[in-house]
Amino acid sequence: MKHTKVKDLLNSTKPVDDVTVKGWVRTFRNNQFLAINDGSVIHNIQAVVDFENTPAETLKRLTPSAAVSIKGNLVESQGAGQKFEIQVKELEVLGDSDAEEYPIQLKNRPSLEFLREKAHLRVRTNAFGAIMRVRSVLSFAVHQYFQENGFVYVNTPIITGSDAEGAGEMFRVTSLPAQNPPVTQEGTVNYEEDFFGKETNLTVSGQLEAETYAMALGQVYTFGPTFRAENSNTSRHLAEFWMIEPEVAFNDLDANMDLAEDFIKYVIKYVMERCADDLEFLDKRLADEEKQKPQAERSGMGLLEKLQFVLENNFKRVSYTEAIDILKSSKPNKNKKFQYLIEEWGADLQSEHERFLVEKHFKSPVILFDYPAKIKAFYMRLNDDGKTVRAMDILFPGIGEIVGGSQREERLDVLQQKIAELGIDEKELWWYLDTRRFGTAVHSGFGLGFERLVLFVTGMTNIRDVIPFPRTPQNAEF
Amino acid sequence: MKHTKVKDLLNSTKPVDDVTVKGWVRTFRNNQFLAINDGSVIHNIQAVVDFENTPAETLKRLTPSAAVSIKGNLVESQGAGQKFEIQVKELEVLGDSDAEEYPIQLKNRPSLEFLREKAHLRVRTNAFGAIMRVRSVLSFAVHQYFQENGFVYVNTPIITGSDAEGAGEMFRVTSLPAQNPPVTQEGTVNYEEDFFGKETNLTVSGQLEAETYAMALGQVYTFGPTFRAENSNTSRHLAEFWMIEPEVAFNDLDANMDLAEDFIKYVIKYVMERCADDLEFLDKRLADEEKQKPQAERSGMGLLEKLQFVLENNFKRVSYTEAIDILKSSKPNKNKKFQYLIEEWGADLQSEHERFLVEKHFKSPVILFDYPAKIKAFYMRLNDDGKTVRAMDILFPGIGEIVGGSQREERLDVLQQKIAELGIDEKELWWYLDTRRFGTAVHSGFGLGFERLVLFVTGMTNIRDVIPFPRTPQNAEF
Numbered sequence: 001m002k003h004t005k006v007k008d009l010l011n012s013t014k015p016v017d018d019v020t021v022k023g024w025v026r027t028f029r030n031n032q033f034l035a036i037n038d039g040s041v042i043h044n045i046q047a048v049v050d051f052e053n054t055p056a057e058t059l060k061r062l063t064p065s066a067a068v069s070i071k072g073n074l075v076e077s078q079g080a081g082q083k084f085e086i087q088v089k090e091l092e093v094l095g096d097s098d099a100e101e102y103p104i105q106l107k108n109r110p111s112l113e114f115l116r117e118k119a120h121l122r123v124r125t126n127a128f129g130a131i132m133r134v135r136s137v138l139s140f141a142v143h144q145y146f147q148e149n150g151f152v153y154v155n156t157p158i159i160t161g162s163d164a165e166g167a168g169e170m171f172r173v174t175s176l177p178a179q180n181p182p183v184t185q186e187g188t189v190n191y192e193e194d195f196f197g198k199e200t201n202l203t204v205s206g207q208l209e210a211e212t213y214a215m216a217l218g219q220v221y222t223f224g225p226t227f228r229a230e231n232s233n234t235s236r237h238l239a240e241f242w243m244i245e246p247e248v249a250f251n252d253l254d255a256n257m258d259l260a261e262d263f264i265k266y267v268i269k270y271v272m273e274r275c276a277d278d279l280e281f282l283d284k285r286l287a288d289e290e291k292q293k294p295q296a297e298r299s300g301m302g303l304l305e306k307l308q309f310v311l312e313n314n315f316k317r318v319s320y321t322e323a324i325d326i327l328k329s330s331k332p333n334k335n336k337k338f339q340y341l342i343e344e345w346g347a348d349l350q351s352e353h354e355r356f357l358v359e360k361h362f363k364s365p366v367i368l369f370d371y372p373a374k375i376k377a378f379y380m381r382l383n384d385d386g387k388t389v390r391a392m393d394i395l396f397p398g399i400g401e402i403v404g405g406s407q408r409e410e411r412l413d414v415l416q417q418k419i420a421e422l423g424i425d426e427k428e429l430w431w432y433l434d435t436r437r438f439g440t441a442v443h444s445g446f447g448l449g450f451e452r453l454v455l456f457v458t459g460m461t462n463i464r465d466v467i468p469f470p471r472t473p474q475n476a477e478f
Numbered sequence: 479m480k481h482t483k484v485k486d487l488l489n490s491t492k493p494v495d496d497v498t499v500k501g502w503v504r505t506f507r508n509n510q511f512l513a514i515n516d517g518s519v520i521h522n523i524q525a526v527v528d529f530e531n532t533p534a535e536t537l538k539r540l541t542p543s544a545a546v547s548i549k550g551n552l553v554e555s556q557g558a559g560q561k562f563e564i565q566v567k568e569l570e571v572l573g574d575s576d577a578e579e580y581p582i583q584l585k586n587r588p589s590l591e592f593l594r595e596k597a598h599l600r601v602r603t604n605a606f607g608a609i610m611r612v613r614s615v616l617s618f619a620v621h622q623y624f625q626e627n628g629f630v631y632v633n634t635p636i637i638t639g640s641d642a643e644g645a646g647e648m649f650r651v652t653s654l655p656a657q658n659p660p661v662t663q664e665g666t667v668n669y670e671e672d673f674f675g676k677e678t679n680l681t682v683s684g685q686l687e688a689e690t691y692a693m694a695l696g697q698v699y700t701f702g703p704t705f706r707a708e709n710s711n712t713s714r715h716l717a718e719f720w721m722i723e724p725e726v727a728f729n730d731l732d733a734n735m736d737l738a739e740d741f742i743k744y745v746i747k748y749v750m751e752r753c754a755d756d757l758e759f760l761d762k763r764l765a766d767e768e769k770q771k772p773q774a775e776r777s778g779m780g781l782l783e784k785l786q787f788v789l790e791n792n793f794k795r796v797s798y799t800e801a802i803d804i805l806k807s808s809k810p811n812k813n814k815k816f817q818y819l820i821e822e823w824g825a826d827l828q829s830e831h832e833r834f835l836v837e838k839h840f841k842s843p844v845i846l847f848d849y850p851a852k853i854k855a856f857y858m859r860l861n862d863d864g865k866t867v868r869a870m871d872i873l874f875p876g877i878g879e880i881v882g883g884s885q886r887e888e889r890l891d892v893l894q895q896k897i898a899e900l901g902i903d904e905k906e907l908w909w910y911l912d913t914r915r916f917g918t919a920v921h922s923g924f925g926l927g928f929e930r931l932v933l934f935v936t937g938m939t940n941i942r943d944v945i946p947f948p949r950t951p952q953n954a955e956f
Binding site: 007022023094102121123124132133140152154161172179181189209219224227249410439440469473 | 481483485500501502503516517518543544545572573574575576579580581597598599601602607610611613614615617618621622625628629630631632633634635636637638639640647649650651652653654656657659661666667673674675676677678680687690691693694695696697702703705707709717718720727728888909910912913914915916917918919920945946947949951952953954955956
């Protein structure tokens with residue numbers, strides 16, 4: 001028997017006889033009003049049960065999260081809150097859910113922390129259903145943007161034999177026995193006997209491989225999982241997260257900034273148009289959460305307001321040098337309120353400084369560019385001043401860094417010198433250097449941590465709540 | 479200076495003055511005709527160089543793969559082979575490519591094997607450019623299909639603490655020292671000191687996690703990397719590959735077959751419409767390759783013909799039991815031409831049997847279903863006969879198994895018994911079993927190895943040629 005999705009029933013323009021709906025019970029009130037959700041939309045459909053002609057045994061089984069199949073007529077609802085409801089003619093419980101044992105008792109207002117331990121069930125709540133639908137549509141918007149604009153999607157390798165990226169600590173991937181692995185004559189682990197014949201790790205970035213593709217296909221992007229084996233137990237870090245990395249031949253840093261800003265605005269607009277219901281719910285959720293906070297800690301802007309603000313305003317473009325000047329003469333620096341005081345040019349910016357610039361000073365997303373070479377990666381293009389590189393970071397309110405990118409060093413000799421200074425063996429990067437040996441050209445790209453974008457768009461505050469099964473230190477359940 | 483893509487220039491409807499194009503030299507003939515490609519399309523644009531007024535030094539630098547910027551007028555071409563060409567007014571070599579050193583010498587007709595060792599450069603050839611553009615559009619078609627049909631994209635974890643999936647050998651992911659790891663009092667490796675506080679591996683499938691999401695959101699799909707640490711050095715296996723796994727609540731096996739068939743036809747149709755040029759090139763490439771083969775080994779059908787055939791014909795649905803009857807009485811079985819003779823019901827089908835059914839007997843894609851429980855995974859729904867399960871495999875000509883799926887065992891007690899029989903600790907799967915404890919329902923899904931689909935659509939024969947940087951035993955370069 002073909003069933004109809006709740007979303008389609010709620011969007012119906014007229015009553016329909018004999019519809020079937022399948023889903024899970026959210027609530028059952030007054031022995032009569034059954035709220036059913038099937039995940040297609042945040043709203044439930046109300047099914048009015050003919051309780052006088054339904055066995056008491058069956059009514060008892062209509063507990064939260066029980067799976068049901070309902071047949072009946074879709075009619076205009078007499079009650080408030082919904083346009084249509086179903087007058088139940090047949091009701092079948094497909095799968096029970098013991099009300100005492102079901103782990104998520106909504107009346108106890110389970111915390112986000114508690115729900116994280118039930119990651120397989122939390123998606124049955126309104127908030128996580130909304131977050132995961134938004135995440136999905138946002139993913140699609142990413143692909144749609146790049147495909148519409150002639151980019152080629154590239155799946156760069158997850159397991160990498162290259163460890164020269166330097167973006168962070170890596171996880172080792174191995175098939176060797178964990179105890180007493182084979183050793184060389186020198187007594188070190190003999191990786192030649194490992195699966196790939198060498199030491200391999202999980203990728204921290206697909207950028208270097210993407211660059212080789214950009215130098216052939218022109219415009220490419222990656223969108224895949226990346227990893228950090230860093231012991232960061234913060235609300236902004238995951239050991240496993242999804243990253244988007246476009247790379248464009250012939251783009252300089254200005255074009256790179258334009259691309260990043262256009263891209264972010266496009267995907268935010270896209271979800272605002274397509275996930276209105278879910279975002280409205282999340283907007284209210286955030287407003288409720290804000291009310292619990294002391295006045296001084298409240299953000300001041302609602303979720304939808306904040307998204308609209310990003311769409312309507314240009315990201316402020318500020319050089320690192322300007323930013324340092326602003327920070328040096330800022331109140332929190334003078335009053336020694338910053339944990340790390342800004343004393344001179346060359347200092348690495350901390351989260352507190354980024355937040356000051358974005359949330360207090362500019363009150364807008366900010367693109368910082370032309371950073372000191374010393375605090376940035378080896379592949380970034382050196383400016384003529386010899387001390388700054390064509391790097392850019394995009395900083396968002398409440399999130400901090402959401403994008404890190406740069407124009408890449410396209411000059412073989414400059415790149416080789418940089419690699420030598422860092423003590424990296426050139427042989428490790430032979431294939432990367434080949435792109436500079438054969439038909440090199442100006443090119444640029446950036447990386448965007450997808451979960452940080454989801455965090456911003458959903459108004460959530462902990463990154464563990466915007467990925468289905470978060471991976472963090474001491475935590476790889478499910 | 480804004481430049482125009484080659485694709486847009488070739489699609490121009492009229493001459494245009496003062497266009498700029500940036501790309502890489504493919505060929506330079508007669509000191510005059512420069513073929514430039516920028517990856518936006520398989521075709522090159524011809525730029526006619528005013529060689530009499532160009533320094534000989536510059537002309538010498540127009541070698542294969544050199545990066546150039548050209549300014550000139552787009553005019554109707556006098557020559558055959560192209561509608562438009564550029565009359566060059568300004569020419570700049572952005573990046574040289576030493577003709578002697580450039581590793582890919584097309585005149586030597588480099589083999590696919592050779593090109594695999596130059597995976598960072600092979601994408602600069604016509605064939606690999608075409609393959610990777612097709613791969614990208616095919617990826618997008620996957621997302622588009624599911625999003626249009628109300629599926630939610632779910633990123634299931636790559637690093638998993640669960641090893642009960644049983645789909646294959648796993649890679650270990652670890653931060654422990656490779657030598658002398660911490661040990662417990664019992665002398666075994668103390669994984670409590672590892673990053674996640676337990677032993678973790680790379681996922682072989684996101685299915686179990688996707689099921690938990692399907693039981694809340696109704697229809698979900700994954701599309702991400704999966705891994706096998708198996709020493710399979712074949713043209714059909716990768717250690718790292720991308721898999722698509724839809725999972726649908728309330729779908730039985732018939733609905734699952736309908737979904738898989740509809741999905742495959744949709745994505746093939748999608749690329750045929752959008753990658754006509756690339757597929758035409760690949761069609762010719764395959765035809766040329768076929769000509770090198772002895773008559774008996776030729777496939778008989780061209781690439782485009784084969785794709786059209788799949789679109790226009792229903793996949794033949796055949797039960798395992800029927801298939802065994804067909805195979806038992808087949809000529810190769812009677813004449814003992816099969817390496818593994820089919821003697822009785824229960825035998826696992828080998829690649830030779832699958833190929834016989836698809837390529838000789840039915841001459842069509844085949845969906846085999848209702849396999850013996852003994853040769854299939856624990857989570858597949860047991861039929862009332864007590865010996866078969868609601869499994870399905872889709873077999874494609876030249877590829878073999880492209881999809882494996884099933885209706886899932888939704889009954890808690892049956893599933894628990896199966897798990898116990900296999901000696902799996904129920905505690906390992908507590909969260910998976912929860913989906914059967916709370917609101918269980920009929921549901922189904924399948925896995926499709928994305929590279930096998932790309933293989934089929936591009937007409938390539940080695941799976942290493944349809945992923946940018948293949949990972950296979952002894953090979954993790956780049």
